[in-house]
Amino acid sequence: MRSSPVSILRAARRSRGSFWFLVLQIALGSAVVIEMADLAVYFLRSGSAPIGIAESSIFLISTEPKGDPALVGASDRSALASLPGVRAASRVACPPLDWSIVPETLEALGQPDTASVGWTLEGDAWFPDALGLTLRDGRLFTPNDRSDASEAPILITASLARSLFGNEHAAGRMVRSRSRRASLRVVGVVADVVAKGAYVTASKGTVIHLSPGQPWRTQEYVVRVDDGVASSFAPAARAALERIDPNRWIRVRTYAEFKSRITTNFSGGALIVSLNAFVLISVILLGSLGIASFLVAERTRHMGIRRALGGRRRDIVRYFLIENFITTNIGLILGIPLTYVLSLFLSKLDPSLSFRWSIVLLGVVLFWITGLLAAFVPARQGAQVPPTVASSRV
């Protein structure tokens, strides 16, 4: 005995409020779960996005010398550069991902309409090499470059070069830093590197300033090492620095460790919204499972008639599954416009959070599975009721 989906739907609607409450619940629940899934993916992506350097073989070392920071800093860098397996060591003022990274507005000289935001990294002449940056055009810094020259040298990333000069060569061109009120010469263009974090405007637009030293006591070094020595580098670096200025504060960490500390709120955010999405799906699943007893009890008479008319157990199971599938889909169809409206709000947080069918599809599949799981239990229970018991209440 088979029922068409239309007759099943008609029968389901006859249950008055219950049908529409379920549809509404699925519509609201699916919209929320889909948007939370979107947020979780966004947080994960923002936190784990590559920043354009070899994060596990580049170290960030911070220290506070007791002696003259300028002298100790120069000695520290030389000592680090001479350690076995070190490719390059540099003194830095603003290393990538540091809280201290600030933006500036750059424009091609005489062309204010090209004004673009650049995130500022600062370090000595060895800094680009220590980051392992790939040169695309022009040259890197040399020891002869001077930061206090009238046309101070800078490196810019390919993304920033495109914003400033389009497809033209950028190396050798002059730019104006509107924020710093200084004229700067682009000596080279390097492959994209993220300075502040993947979550900010123009995140790959990075400008690297030459900075031979800073007036601060805190000294930071970026060191790139061979992959083979990465695991043993930290104690060796610490010992080398201790020999120069003992009993001082030293912190050595890989860029991967530093990044995971900086972006820890993103992974935490992903965990929180994922957990809450899971809880809300559980609420819907629990609610639907709870209805099991109701369905079995209320529809005993209904099932009795079907069984008396020759309906088999699998027909009963099929009936419940189809009924739930139809209800779920009506809920999902209503939920998608709501998801769209919610994504309009979320896209204000970040344009990448705009409505995406891939996430919607994920939510739809999730709700299909949840709906079928929730329907299968009552369907099985209902089918187990013997026709004599079921029809006794007819």
Added chain:
Amino acid sequence: MLAYYLQQALRSLRRNPAYSMLMMLCLALGVGVWISVHSTVASQARDPMPGPRNLFHVELEHDSGLPERMGNAAGIWGLAHLPDLLLSYRQVSELSRSQIPSRSAGAFSTQVAVQLDDGRFVEGPATFCFADLFALFEIPVLSGSTWARSLDLDPNANVAVVDHDQARLWFGNTDPIGRKVRLGGVEVTISGVAASDPQRLRLYHLWFGGGYRNGLFLPLGLIERMRARPVFVFGWSDHDGASAALRTLDDGFVHFWVELPTEAQRSAMILLLDSYVERERVSGRASAPLRPTLRRLDDWRRNAHQLYAGYRMVEMLSLIGLIASCLSLVRLLMAKFQIRAPEVSVRRALGASRRAVFLQHIVEALLVGVGGALIGLLFASLEVAMYNAALPDRTVDFALDLGQVASGFGVTLLCALFAGLYPAWRICSIPPAVYLRWQ
């Protein structure tokens, strides 16, 4: 009568404890998610210094081109306005000589390495500031004292005030006053202990995400000797590094606050700043500003400390999730009441009024709400603890305060009441004859 309804409702819930627990759980989970998320928003949105204040942030505007390109999102506003918000040490030294403000304070925060008196190195946040910062931002000094105003810009000042919570972390339960710590080779003696209130302690500067507590307060002048690197430095000048004297640098890294209680003081301060800006422009410095701004504390807080929109979004989603949970409860109550229809029909036939049947079922729904609220609040407190662990760079500790617990309880009862209305109305509307014929 209410006692009778309550008794009936309890009996009904006990008759099928697993189903009753399921109903409570459905409501509790939805409520728990909403309360926990709402508490994080409420904790951060709390204004630690509400009401009108006469406190102003002194800003020197530049044409940096950043605000129009970066927008005003949380966290971004501060970065985009950095050249305007941060004054150089020289500028603060000069402006603080003015007698116009009743009180004034320069301040900036950073992370420092502190060597405790047992030789251990610990990392912690530090604020270099004027002594008047405590009074301006109403930061209570719990024991000991701050430093004399005369030490504000003294490079040889060797005193510090420690944050109460940080002192517990560093020194345990022993009295920190009189203890000596070293920062960058400079030894300072702790003279006072300040109360911990992360919301208030971050109000006077741009929060940088590196932690949510304060550690030490030190006289601003000490930076000349200590040279701890500020978190945010907006570099204007080309200098050759460590030999540059801070007193001559144009790099901006200090916030400057003034208290101007009267209109006359405000007008005089604006005139002073106008003439100061003019002098800076004449000097030909790269950092010369275009115009000054006096920004009120509440305006500063609204912009610099705006809540990350993601929290509001998750709160909105969790509220919709709560509605979905309520709908789940509606269906569960409908199912439960429907099963009892024959029993209700007998009661109706024996003379029970519709109103009595309706109220009895509403009381049962409310009882589910009470259970749901208790479980939900327990679940919310676990969630809040998880949020604290998952978000180490938060601005404050998230916590459920009494007000939130009470409002959470009330909201849950309201949800249960609304969820119970339709099922209760439906059960009391069924004519007794429909079910009596099966008895």
